[in-house]
Amino acid sequence: MIIENALITIGADQAEAFERAVSECVGIFHAAEGCHGMALARIVDQPGRYRLLVRWDSKAHHAPQFWESPGFQQWRSRISHFFIETPTLEYNEPVATYF
Structure with a gap:
């Protein structure tokens, strides 16, 4: 299992529309082979910045x-x-969950 970690920057005034658009796309990820879930988080201290976290079986599935x-x-x-700029993308491999 890997976690795709995308840092996304949008115009702060577009937050509501962006969040709605992402929620309307959940079915796309749900139907994707090897995808096990997604989450969107707003970065509190940086208006217009988000983290999209998507769980995949492998990097190749993404x-x-x-x-x-x-x-x-x-x-x-x-x-x-x-997007104001190209999202930054990382792949993380979970090591441990402590609680």
């Missing part, structure tokens, strides 16, 4: 498999116009 899918094209068409 890239290239999801990136090459029609679902990714739908996702990007619904949210990319909000």
